[in-house]
Amino acid sequence: MTAYIIRRLLLLPITLFGVTLFVFGVYSFLDPAMKAALYVRDIPKTADALQRIIHKYGLDDPFHVQYWRWLNQVFRGNLGWSKTAQRPVLDALLYYFPATVELVLWAAIPVLFIGIWLGILSAVHHNKPIDHASRVFALIGWSFPSYVYGLLLLMVFYAMLKWLPPGRVSDWVIKEINAGTFREITRIYTIDAIINGRPDVLLDVFKHMILPVITLSYIQWALLLRVTRSSMLETLRQEYVMTARSKGLAERIVIYKHAARNAMIPVATMGGMLLIGLMNGAVITETVFNYRGMGWWAANAATQLDIISVLGFTLFNAVLLSFGILFIDILYAVIDPRIRLE
């Protein structure tokens, strides 16, 4: 167990080294004028001023010298100046991060619960109507591009019915935030509304959150459903399940205690994929719903060719993902003893 975790931990620096090398490799392809935004706020207009900046920050030094200098800057939290956000890239990332975390956490709930629950249900009722229905749901979810799905939801619930608006909060909440009557503490508005004791704001946040959460989670729970279903079908055929049944245990106990627990092991390997799916999906979902999170900002920066911001965002996500997957792998080793022996 410890040996596995240590081995797994040793891989992390290699991956992170590769990731930073890759991101910096991309930087070095940029024009010097664009690269200057790594160190200065205003990109110089004249060739003369540009030459001075290039010289001052050593933008013409050999690759490894520049890489080392940049890495030092990154460790100090300097990822450059974001043109689109008009603030340092790291500040912008941290500013938009809570919004994305809020969205992803809310989306994870239906993914885990509906996905796994429906998966178990359709395996137990194999080839019954509920099984067919959830398979059709999953197949549609797998084929539905989330942006089409999000736009259709907006068409019905916003343009037509005027129930659920896009954006993150209504204008009156933004006014209250600017006026200081609603204090932002965590910037996760669900939590802030509770701390401030404002049920009206909480309701407003929920109203804005429903459609993005549905859009972001649908594809993921459709995937999880398929995996849970097939793993559960496999497990239900095992002999120990038959033993449990012939002992006269209640069906509910057989399914949830004996079968489902073991069926969850392959499902747990999906953890990393789910995390990636939610991170990718957040970019699309936030863009469609104009939900001001990290993904919205990055997609916006990408279309305006603010590459310094996009690369900062990519680096941030890659590091986040590396730690996330490490965590999931270790968790997996805890659940399944067989994995440690590999």
Next chain:
Amino acid sequence: MKIIKQLLRNPLSLFGLVLLLFFGLVAIFAPWLAPPPNPYEPYRIAQFGYSPTPKPPTGPNPLTEIWKIVTRQSDFSKTHPFGTTEGQYDVYYGIVWGTRTAFLAGICITGITALIGLIWGTMAAYFGGWVDMVFMRITDIFQAFPFLIAAMTIAAVLQPKIGRSILTAAIALIAFGWMGYSRLIRGDILSVKERDYVQAARAAGAGHLRIVLRHILPNAIYPTLVVASMDIGSYVISFAALSFLGLGAEVGYADWGQMLSFARNWIPRLNQYWWIILYPGLALILFVLAWNLVGDALRDILDPRLRGRITV
């Protein structure tokens, strides 16, 4: 032949095949279904006028309007079977020619990505030892980036260098798509490469290339091919997603994702301008559904081991 018979017997995959056949015919007969106003640039969506508000479909029945276009009784300056988007791009024209873009994106991107993954994974597994170590660590590094985010970055970086086009999006998707295939083929080759018939070929003096191509790959390649065929749908989605974000096909190019991105400017009034989302959205959904249905059935037939395994 047996495979095709089995595909035709399953109602779901039959439906998928019929859909694909339909899209294939639309793609082949595009010049006839939607004659380009400028024959030298058929992929530029027919555009007459620059009015920013989308125009509704002409006529009550789109089919009769399409008939008028096909029989050359009218053209895109007057007739819009599916309406126009902002900037007066004809939706029907875009959907017809977009079929070609979608086929190109799905098949070429998946094909090239799978090929790169195959070569990489085969080299890693065949040579083993430190080559395997280095190759797989590089794969790890690429996998440390969330796929779509990395593709978005590459597309944004390439755009000033080679311009905004479908090529930018294709390169971006290929650059971060190959890792799954190389892992899959590596695993399968590792289990094949020590078999007796491979040893025999080696003892007979066969070269590396001959051993790999004649003895190892034919026995290890199927799972990778099946997974690739299942991925075509998701590559079409990702490709259109980049266009939707404004990083793929240029404005006015016949690409469904690009057409959908017009809808982003009309969100409060989408019920009024429903045709700018409904028609391209429907085309994209049906196209992806068709590939997924066929890919799913193909997997069940060719490799029952993979049942329930998902690689997206």
